[in-house]
Amino acid sequence: xxxDTLPPLRDVIAKHGLLADKSLGQHFxxxxxxxxxxxxxAGDLIQGTTIEVGPGPGGLTRALxxxxxxxxxxxxxxxxxxxxxxxxAVYPDRLTVMEADALMVDAASLGTxxxxxxxxxxxxxxxxxxxxxxxxxxxxxSFTLMFQTEVAARITAPADTGAYGRLSIMTQxxxxxxxxFHINPRAFTPPPQVQSTVxxxxxxxxxxxxxxxxxxxxxxxxxxxxxxxxRQSLKAVAVNADAEGLCRAVGIEPTARAETxxxxxxxxxxxxxxxxx
Numbered sequence: 001x002x003x004d005t006l007p008p009l010r011d012v013i014a015k016h017g018l019l020a021d022k023s024l025g026q027h028f029x030x031x032x033x034x035x036x037x038x039x040x041x042a043g044d045l046i047q048g049t050t051i052e053v054g055p056g057p058g059g060l061t062r063a064l065x066x067x068x069x070x071x072x073x074x075x076x077x078x079x080x081x082x083x084x085x086x087x088x089a090v091y092p093d094r095l096t097v098m099e100a101d102a103l104m105v106d107a108a109s110l111g112t113x114x115x116x117x118x119x120x121x122x123x124x125x126x127x128x129x130x131x132x133x134x135x136x137x138x139x140x141x142s143f144t145l146m147f148q149t150e151v152a153a154r155i156t157a158p159a160d161t162g163a164y165g166r167l168s169i170m171t172q173x174x175x176x177x178x179x180x181f182h183i184n185p186r187a188f189t190p191p192p193q194v195q196s197t198v199x200x201x202x203x204x205x206x207x208x209x210x211x212x213x214x215x216x217x218x219x220x221x222x223x224x225x226x227x228x229x230x231r232q233s234l235k236a237v238a239v240n241a242d243a244e245g246l247c248r249a250v251g252i253e254p255t256a257r258a259e260t261x262x263x264x265x266x267x268x269x270x271x272x273x274x275x276x277x
Contacts, residue, residue: 004032004066006090009059013189016083018057020190024077025122027188028056032063034187038198039063041180042118042144049111053102053119053129056080058087060120065091072110074102102129108139115139120146123192127151127167135212137174143201144180152179152197159262165226166219172263173208173215175201208263214270222258222266229255234269241276 006012009030020026029035038060039045046068055061055073057080064071065087071094073084078099088095098105103125107117117140121129126147133143147155150163156177157163171177180198185191217237225233231254234243244254250268252261261269 004062004090006062006087008032009057010189012057012083012086016057016079018079018083020056021077024054025124026054026056026077027120027123027190027192029059029120029183029187030057030189031187032059034183035059035063036066037181038118038120038144038146039067041198041200042067042116043142045069045116045118048114048116048141051107051110051115051117051119053117054122055084055097057083060118061087061095064118065094070094070096070111072096072098074098074100074105074107076101103132107133108136113139114141116142116144118144120196123148123194130155131167131170134171134174137203137207138205140203142203143175144198145201146183146196146198148192149182149195149197152199155199155201160260162259164259165223166216169219169263169266170216171201173210173267175203177201208267210267210270211274214274215267218270218273219258219266222261226258229257230261231255233258237273238276241273246272246276 020028045064050064050069050071052061052064052071052073055075061071061073073095075097084097117133153163154165154167155171156179157168178200180200183196185195221236222230222233230247231244238246247254250272252265
C-alpha cells in the first residue's frame with residue numbers, strides 16, 4: 001500500500017468549506033484507519049477497476065488509491081470537485097471522477113474488468129443502488145458496501161430470523177453475503193443517528209436459474225403478509241394455480257410462513273408458478 005501524502009481530512013473539509021448536505025445523505029468518514037480497513041476488506045484492488053459512489057471529501061478514495069489500481073468515483077455534489085482534483089493530482093492517471101447521480105450510471109460499463117464496487121453508500125439510496133447493481137451482478141467481482149446496520153442485517157440475514165425478508169432473498173440468490181464489521185456513528189461528521197456496517201457481497205458464478213420478475217412477485221406476496229401462512233399469502237400471485245397445491249408440489253408445507261423458507265425454496269416456488277402462468 002502506498003503512503004498517502006495528502007493533508008488530514010478535517011483540514012481538507014475546513015479549507016474547502018465542505019459541510020455535509022443532509023439532502024444528499026452525506027456523513028463523512030474522516031478516520032483514515034477505518035477507510036483503509038474498508039479498502040483492505042475489498043481484497044486485491046490492483047487489477048481492473050474499483051468503483052466508488054459518493055466519495056465526498058475523499059477519505060475512502062484515498063485509501064482505495066493507496067491500495068493500488070484505478071478508481072472511478074461517482075459524485076453528485078459539485079462542491080467536491082476541487083477536493084477530488086487534488087487527490088487525482090497525487091495519483092496521476094488513476095482517478096476518474098464522474099459528476100453524476102449514481103442511480104443514472106451504468107456501473108457495469110465503467111473501466112475495465114474485473115470491476116468491484118467499494119462505497120460508503122448514502123443511506124437514502126443505498127438499497128435502491130444495490131438492487132440496481134444486482135440486476136447485472138456477474139459484471140462485478142465483488143461489492144464491499146457500507147449501509148446502516150439495520151439494512152446490512154436484512155441483506156445478510158439467514159432464513160427464520162426477524163431480519164430475513166425480500167432484500168435478503170434477492171441479494172443472497174445472486175451473491176454470497178457476509179457481514180464484516182460495524183462502524184460507530186462517532187467516526188462520521190456529522191454523526192448519523194444509527195450505527196453503520198460494512199458488508200461484502202460476492203456474486204455467485206451459477207445462481208439458481210429463475211426469472212427475476214417472478215421471484216420478486218413471490219417474495220413480495222409472501223412477505224407482504226408475513227404473519228400469514230403461505231397458502232393464504234400466495235393467493236395474490238397464484239392466480240392460475242392453487243396456492244396450497246403449489247406449495248406441496250415443491251415440498252413446502254402450505255402452513256409455513258415466509259421467513260422460514262430458504263432462498264432455494266423461494267426459487268422453487270417462483271419456477272413452479274412460472275410453469276403455471
